[in-house]
Amino acid sequence: MDGAALARAALTRKPHAVARLISCMEDTRVSRAPARDEAIATLEAEAAARDHRSTVVGITGTPGSGKSSLVSATTREMLRQDADATIAVVAIDPSSQVTKGALLGDRMRMRTAVDETRLFFRSQASVTALGGLAPPTYLxxxxxxxxxxxxxxxxxGIGQSEADIKHLADTVYLVMAPGGGDEVQMIKAxxxxxxxxxxxxxxxxxxxSATYHQLRGALWLARPLDSESxxxxxxxxxxxxxxxxLAGTILGLRAQGSAQEGIAERAGHFFELWVRDEWGRQGVRALRADPLLASSCDPVAGFGAAQQAFNDGMRSRLS
Ligand SMILES: Nc1nc2c(ncn2[C@@H]2O[C@H](COP(=O)(O)OP(=O)(O)OP(=O)(O)O)[C@@H](O)[C@H]2O)c(=O)[nH]1
Ligand SMILES: [Mg+2]
Incomplete structure (x- = not known):
């Protein structure tokens, strides 16, 4: 199916159609780049036409702190508090834990007796060992x-993924559990x-409650300017x-949101991640220092087209 047809089918929010669209985004083959771009362009034009607004919430935190349990309980509560809200959950699992993520999906679906077009769940294997985010997740x-x-x-929330989530989400929550360490450890980490x-x-x-106070203390030391707020x-x-x-707070975030605000910054960040994966430091240097090459790549307009333009540009410079 071409990108536009995938996009049109997904507009129904029927789970199987959305799943097909997602698979297209996860398919990193260069030959599928035009389909990915076409799907995104179709969806974004359609979203703009109906003035659709969304907000992206990142939930990060130490392994086992209860992120999935919280997400599951909170989404159900959000759907209950707002009878019109629609929610998609993407769980990035460190590769070894995909089956667990799939189980969570089943658990959520089982417990949530709502219209299937209102809640979509997808778990995605992380391509990096530490659970870092990759360009397909961005798409x-x-x-x-x-x-x-x-x-x-x-x-x-270990290592790079925590910094990356800031580039993907409008709002980032960190989940901790008691016994997560004292203030000094929190700051060091x-x-x-x-x-x-x-x-x-x-x-x-x-x-x-001890963890709560340690966290407050750590915030006061590490973020003196905004720790109060x-x-x-x-x-x-x-x-x-x-x-x-928590559900009420997240529901309220959408009203403040303008997801379009950071779109260029986000696309740029994940495009650079892709360049680093594909071409290493040499590629990143070229992207930053070669205005002609950089200006031939516009990951906002088309991520796949930008990838192709970058590949072509690097090859011609190397030949
Ligand atoms: N006592 C207690 N246990 C909880 C709570 N929330 C989650 N758990 C338990 O903590 C364990 C981990 O929960 P998950 O929701 O899978 O945690 P997670 O952060 O998503 O874990 P990973 O995705 O593996 O990093 C499970 O055994 C949960 O039952 C809670 O509020 N209280
Ligand atoms: Mg989890």
Whole structure:
């Protein structure tokens, strides 16, 4: 199927049609680049025509802190609070855990007796060992943002993925669980710098309030300018504490959002990631220092076309 047909089918938000669209975005073959671009262009034109707005929320945090459980409980609550909301969830699993992600998808679908066009779940294997985000994830999220009101991306918050999620999401939440370390460790690990807001999950277990205060302390030290305004929510995905709050807050984000704002910055970031993967440091240097090459690549207008233009430009410079 060509890109425009894939896009038109996906507009129904029927799960199998959306899944086909996503597979097209995940297909990294150069020969599929025109289809990917065509699908995105069709979807974005259509979204603009009906003045569709969406917001992308990143959920990151240490392994096992309860990200998936929180996402599952919170999306159900969002659908309950707002009878019109539509949500897509993308869970990036470190490669070894794909089956777990798939299980979560089943769990969410089972527990959510809502219209299947209102909730879409996809788990994506991470291509990097540390759960980092790759260009296909960017394209998947860009496509889903034209179809759903909320796109929620779950990633493991270790290493690079945490910095990348900032380039993918409008708002980033970091999920912690009690026993996640003291203030000094939190600051050393750099976990307090990037997120817009925090959730201390497993509030039903001992130590949650100590973790809350350590996090507040770490924020005060590491982010003196904005620590007061950063929200830290105590929650329990298991018991349901804090879930209504979190759902309400996320529902409210869309009103502030203009997802288009950061589109050039995002496309540029993930295009550079792709260049680094494909051409190494030499490629990144060329992209930054060669205005003619850079101006031949416009990843906002067409990510695939930009990839092809970059490949052509590098080859002709090397020959
Ligand atoms: N006591 C308690 N346990 C929880 C809570 N939320 C999640 N858990 C448990 O914590 C474990 C990990 O939960 P997940 O939701 O898979 O955590 P995750 O952060 O998505 O894990 P990864 O994706 O593997 O990094 C599971 O055994 C959950 O049942 C909570 O609020 N309280
Ligand atoms: Mg998970």
């Amino acid at each position: 998947v999220v860009r496509a889903l943002a034209t179809l759903y009101d909320y796109v929620i991306v779950e990633t493991v 750099g976990i307090v710098e990037i997120p817009d807001a925090f959730v201390v999950n497993k509030a039903d277990t001992p130590g949650a 950063v929200s830290v929510l105590l929650a329990s995905a298991r018991r349901g504490d804090g879930i209504a709050d």
